[in-house]
Amino acid sequence: KLIFAHCRQDKEFWVPLIEKAYAKLHGSYCAIVSGCIDDGLVDMTGLVSKKMLKNNSFLTNKFYNIILNFD
Numbered sequence: 485k486l487i488f489a490h491c492r493q494d495k496e497f498w499v500p501l502i503e504k505a506y507a508k509l510h511g512s513y514c515a516i517v518s519g520c521i522d523d524g525l526v527d528m529t530g531l532v533s534k535k536m537l538k539n540n541s542f543l544t545n546k547f548y549n550i551i552l553n554f555d
Contacts, residue, residue, distance in 0.1 A: 488513070 489503040507513045522533035
């Protein structure tokens, strides 16, 4: 039985495989516990992340403007 990441359907196994590869990259599962999702996405894609609060309407509008004007 899987303890950490798992897929919604029992026959799928890609999520735990990615998690194991990421843990091996960082040395162990302990090294990736309580990490932020944006850190993992930066590592996997090589792109940059930006954190924004979603409960502030000004920042929410700013976020949508960034998406709409993305080049």
